[in-house]
Amino acid sequence: MENFIVSARKYRPQNFSTVVGQSHITTTLKNAIRNHQLAHAFLFCGPRGVGKTTCARILAKTINCENLQPDGEACNECNSCRTFNEGSSFNIHELDAASNNSVDDIRTLVEQVRFAPQAGKYKIYIIDEVHMLSSSAFNAFLKTLEEPPSYAIFILATTEKHKILPTILSRCQIFDFKRITIQDTVDHLAEIVSKEHITAETDALHLIAQKTDGCMRDSLSTLDKIVSFTAGNITYQNTLEHLNILDYDYYFKVMDAVMQQDISNALVLFDEILQKGFEGDNFLGGWSEFLRNLLVCKDEKVLHLVEVSGNLRDRYKELSGKLSPAYLVTALNLLNDTEIHYRQARNKRLHVEMALIKLCYLQQAVNLVSNDSTGEVVKKNLVPDGGASQKLRGPFMKAAGVKMETQPVSSPSPVSTPVAKQEPQAAAATLTSPPVQPAPAETPITKTVPQPTDTKTATKKPSNGHTKLTGLAAMKEALAEKTREESNAVIPITQGALHVYWEEFIERFRQANKMTVVSNLQLASLEMLGQEEIGLKSRNLVQHRFMEEEKLEISEFFKQKFNNPAIVLTLILDESLQENTDIGPQPLSSREQFAKMVEKYPLVKELKDRLLMELDF
Template structure:
């Protein structure tokens, strides 16, 4: 029967533990000198060895061959049964599914029974923070004065949820996420045992996606090994297995970004969309990539931090936008705005939540028009030329294409060309009203249609009602700034 790698290579003695050197050193000394505590609290992120070390303590106090020891034999009946999880005097409780006072009462009733085969009964309570307050209180007295033959080991990922009265009765150890070197050494050992060669860059990739969890890293390694069974493991294949953006794509994107190459960046983003690459995930991967480059000294910290800040600023502000490609365009625009001030200010974002009347037109000066458009220029003619206008504008500033996707000519009033947006696209309308985009489109229209034309932007139809269909983005902005929508 196949055994998953993280179970197959779970440490069987203290020397095999990856990381946690100070904790291991202290616990070994307490076992060696027969000074174990009656209750331990192990805190820290998932997959860093809390339950594994709890089992090692169980072996250390119950080994038949070496006695109470920091070097259990892994040969005697007790050690072997602890390894396979069948030791009767080691009781593992999942507090997430056994969190009530009744379960703790049952524990208290059985706790006075002597061990069946070992010297000590070991109670390992995992995710102990999930216990109810009543269950904690029921456990409190037992933790304070447990029978001599009992050791409690409480494990949690959220120590802040544990009652201080519980913590004060335990010997506390704070586990940390593994460092890159600690994890890679362990992964290399596993790969060698499995007769598999894993390149260094793949080990770096596994660490980056494990969050410092040895269990997660081992599971990732196993996925890659199964996918590449009988084949050479490469960075490209590992990236495909993990579903993350390839290093080459991020290198290319960053190069174009530093060169401020609008056209190439939009083409890359459009290709991602066609290849079904998750746009939001790509930008998060890009942020991590910049972080790693800063760590290696290959990207200036100031520049890297600005890029990371612009990425997360864009993603957080528009995380409820369904069209992620549009969010990608915004992110590119913000990234290219670094050094010249952000295009989207907080004041403008707040203005977006104000209801505007149908066909509302921004106020202009009321001076008479100096020049009328030619009589042969009709609204129908402008409609027929709209596609050409958009294409020409795209050549001038490629991000215009994103904001004009849902726009269309609505009317022609004297020398004012009215461009309409539906109620869902207030962001696109707002961007087109800014000089950065309006000036470009105006120049294109004047070049192709008439030199006297001006452009104004309006909403077509009603805006969505707040309590029914209003954009989630507007709701989030109201909540963020503590304001209200003005009807």
């Protein structure tokens, strides 16, 4: 059976021109080689799978090439290049610092550096995962790294630059590798599938690139798996199935249901997603990314930030034209809050379904922006109505984080003279223009201007510099004023109300499981000393002192309950209550105990006298 070589090894770049997505580094290294400006130590750092070790090997091969090309590439034909490609070069040494991280391993390496190369100009030492070296190993390596022999070059590679000692960093020329873009990954995968005579859809390659998040090695490994899964015919659907990714079509369908306020269809689609094995947080994260792409598509300047295939980008752009930026930002905020609280939710399915319901009603949200200068009220719909005119009510709007206030509906005022019916254009102008001052009448008869009966505008008539409310607005204002007056009314103090509120005060501590406080409060008694004075009786000094500590809290409680800040709480110590209470026998002192013992047993006193004992009472 033929030995299979994975794509990550089979298509590993052999020269700088084939390195994907790191042109800023490969160009610098080629120019340094051509101009003979090589540093003695390099540090390649960046995410995994972006080409750090590959570039280190290409640099090592190119440095010792005997027939360097004009563009700074190795010839791959000389003896040095052939021995490197065959893995038998004596001038290039690789050390895995993850398994050789002790100070003895570094000392062995330093001993090897002392010997000059037998063939070629340089000895190159590639140390991979250098951040795994111990502190002692780093310190043993410092002197050699700072002043190596002229023929020695060190290339260090790491994924965690912050773990390397600053003294090491200062001795190296640092190159930061970046993540490979999705488009570069797709282009490289397309080149490989064409060489392997594999049929692959561009959307499927996009999915692979997005799933691997800029890691070329992971992309090639994933490609190998899907090729085996699909027998060489890679499609968008079987890639979705293999990578367990939620199809974008579901997000478009859910968005259509939300825009049409079709809650039933949205919940059915979410149930179908759950039946496919996806969790609620996966759906929330995917939909947040979907809405983010819709928001980005609103502006041509940032359209390139939507890293999807061309036909899918067109769908995004078409849908984003139907949504306002205000709606998308509010929806993203709602989904972000839902995703944050997802882990704490007991019923996670209901948690996500509530977010769906809120978003269905979110498109009817209304923003009222008050203009302080003119007092005009502007109504803004976040999303086109689309024929649906059901009003969004408080619970959904409050949960969605959008403030909603209902415009007062002005009732028609009585008219004293008939007025001709306005034309549609004139009526529209009346609705959008500011209220007009009535002209002064020449006759004693007052002429009343009819007010429009549109539910979208409340007519305001200036009177003495103040705005006069009419119709439903005036009724609401009067009701609110009455409610405020009732809330500010003082509740009279009665003995029954005192006992009810006192039990409520004690119940707070009982629920907090503070039983000692509950016992002290239950032993106290309340009585009315005046119309605004409450007496709190204690039966002993200990309890009285406890009440003094709690006096402020008790006083504030009664002031709040009776809505009367003038209430005075007076503490009373009545020890007669303690005397009338049967509390059982009192404890005896040591002297009294001895006297009782002598009275009952006379021999005890005789024993004390014979032994000449002195008692310390």
